[in-house]
Amino acid sequence: MLGLVLVVLFIPYLIAAYGLLFVKLRWGLRLFGVFIVVTIGLLVAMFLVEAYPILARDGVAVFLRTDWDPVRESYGVLQALVGTVLTSAVAIALAMPMAVGVAVTINEILPARWRGLFGSLVDLTATMPTVIYGLWGLFVLGPLLQGLVNALAGGVVMASPYTLFTAGVLLAIMISPYAAAVIREGYALVPKPVEEAIYAVGATKFEAVLIKLRYIRNYILGGFFLALGRAMGETVAVAMVVGGNFARLTTNLFESGITISSLIALQFPNAAAYQYMVPALFAAALLLALFGLVINAVAIYIIQRWQV
């Protein structure tokens, strides 16, 4: 009955929430907030329930170990978390400047006729099935990066084309359209009076751009979180290029590694054949959720201090 209740109550809830919008707007909006919090709560609850067997057996050791030996039913997900952190960091570090660059290029540098087309093409890449990105990474990007890095370093730094670095670069390419879309919107919405004022004081175009960027820092932040979330959650493309090294912790970007999302994607189809693998994978998902919450809390704290 529980399932039926969940599904059936959902429609009236939505109708009530919408109705309330017309009557008491603020309460109507709050209902939507409640809805999403309840959904997330249910998701995390599901993770907990599914992960329970391995938490009962190993406790928090599963979050601190770096092992993956299904034959002996020994699992640890720390190496996956480290991989997620490293690849996301690389991805964001590369994607944010590129996204800002795209926004500036579209709004300041390109002639008006080309803007729409260029913009639409950038948006379009958000649609690309991630499998295609994965294939491109497999056939093109991986070997390219390997050659490039080894040439620049003058030796064999990247022994395999499929490493955390490859995944990070591929992710950067994939997430920049999201950040770019958000920042572009903000950039275009800078009010005319403000823009005129900036030029009135004699700024060069470049200086104007910098000022406008500071003006829309809300949007940049929004783009940042959207892109970061996308990077942490990307499964398929990363799974194809990250190298699949899940029994060992590595902090070297140029070695094969694994991320939490790709670990789940790679191992889940056959996980049911083992006793503790499915719980271990859900424990990894739980860890990701926790990590996301921590990042959010830290970010909100920093922003509060920055904006005061």
Place this chain on the structure above:
Amino acid sequence: MTAERRVANWLGLGLFALLGVAAVAPLFLIIGDVYIKGIDAINRLGGLWHFLTELPPSPFDEKGGIGPMLVGTLYMTALGALLGVAVGFPLGVYIGEMRREKFTNVARAGVNVLVEFPTITIGLFMYAIMSLAKEDLNEWVMKPLSHVLKAAFGDWVSWFIGPLDGYNAYAGAAALAIIMIPYVALVTASAYASIEQPLREAAYDIGGREFNALFVVLRKAVSRAVITATLLGTAKIAGETAPLLFTAFGNFYYAPFTGPTGAVTLWVWYAAQTPYDVQIASAYGAAAVLLTIILIIFITARIKR
């Protein structure tokens, strides 16, 4: 203007342009690659109309198409996007407008976290709900409903409404909706949060009721951002694979939406990984078709404004 500032101007703008191009070059390369291989594939596999309606090719076939999968993707993406916007938009307004309240911060944190969940877990969540709810849902809702509708409109209703299998298109659409909600919400929230105080106060003055102020007067200011949010979210879920694996399951034949349903992305996922040329080709053709559909939606939406 000093020489330094002039040099800084050119260098700075040049850097931005370079970054912009760097961001976009690989994207163009991939799109180009997909279209070149895809169009070639569609021609080899029987032409565009054939490709859009026929069943997919097995390793023995010379021709094939993505008919059932296309229908499934269109249906699930449309439903998912509808639901995603229906919930995501007000949610975004809530997060963006009512920033003072404590609960808003909780909701925003929740949305930021939801964005990053591996999409396969969202699919598993929907699968769990579907497993719990299926029996009772069919008993109390779907069977009576389908009897009523069939009596009124005819047998074809059973393609859409009827007792649900464990795998069905609606579970897939629901999973996609959950994935889309945070994207729409975050972009909408940014839009509303960036309205400066004077404009907001003016809107309240003119609008009278809060509802009018927020949605009617301000709509020009935010509609662009909201449409972007919707388009971006729709594009994202149209390209998703993992959440559909255990909800819609996939289907290579035309079948009712109350049972396992195909999706273009699932076909690309499967076909790109086989060693058989005809299937690999159809994967690129499918990707090209998907991109084109989204492009059409984007362009229509932007023109209509």
Place this chain on the structure above:
Amino acid sequence: MSRVMNPKILGVIAAVVIIVVVAVLLTLPGGTPPPAAAQTPAATPTSPQTPRSLSGALTGGGSTFVAPQMFAWSKKFYDVTEGRIQLNYQSIGSGAGTAQFLEKKLDFGASDVPMPKDRFDKVAGRFIQFPVIIGSIVLVYNVPELAYEKTGKYLNLTSEVISLIYMGEIKQWCDERIKALNPGVADKLPCRDIVAAHRSDGSGTTAAFTLYLSLAYPQWNRTVGWGFTVKWPADEKAKGLGAKGNEGVAQAVLQNAYSIGYIEYAYWAKNRDKYDKVGGVALIRNDNDGKFYFPTAENVAMGAGAGLERYVKKYGSNPAPDADWNPVSIEFTNPPRGYPILSFVYVFLWKDYSAEGYGDAATKAALLKEFFKWVLTEGQKPENVVEGYIPLPREVAELGLKALELVKP
């Protein structure tokens, strides 16, 4: 109506889409929906079932390896039955397929390994399993000095050497043990590190490969074991490389000099000339009869037949369809003759669909029997077997046909 524009636009687009979808569905030949197998009994034909009047849809899932073959069979069967029977099979993984089958979400499951013992014990006697097709695993390598195009020779390898490579004990191509097996090209073997490519995703290919190594080289069994995913010592001790899917490993070997990898036969056969340019495929020694076999359909079929013989000799009769097939799988692996690295795909069916709680059980069971009867007879003929798969020897297919008789009605 004074609402913001965007929900309206999206509503319009959604409405257009749904209208298009309905239009397409209505214009399909036979616009009335096929009686989906899970619907109310009103859809079941009331006359005694003859094959001509049977129609419906079946859902199966599991092994990724068998998916192209299963789809090919499904389409041919669809043609043979003139569109009456739709068999939808999706590759969700052997483990997931087994689990979903046991949860009654699928009509049948397909797996690269037989039902695991712990699960078998729970449902013993209620289901049957039988093989439907054979696959084989080849070892490809990329060593430019030894490219087949250059030397005209392929490398010889044994289970011991392969195990030691993946255990990180043999680290270079010029190792004595490899030289001993290949006197003809011993001087050409370069002293370069071997990159051992393996799967990063859980896979039936890995399961079959590691099962072979476990049975043929006991040291492997003690250190590593076998399964869909294993911990590869080469990752730590030497150079290991993880790639996703057969195509990932196939690509990895093609792109990385001095690498070696295990892939399904089809992935090598389709790219044979590419591999010949950079290296080649290995002949594997069958430890039981000491001969080196090149991977061909005949050699693999020889192995399958020999494996069944060995089982019958050991246990006195053919394997029963409702017995635990893990011992059978062990006898099939590393057979007495023939190419030794092969894998079977097993299909799981319930004996009594109505007792198990499936809707429309009678039709479903009849459809399943129809389909698998076809698969085990017509489906094994060369024109219906996809390149890269090996048809079952007659005796093994018979096991399946006998098993089908146990499915009620």
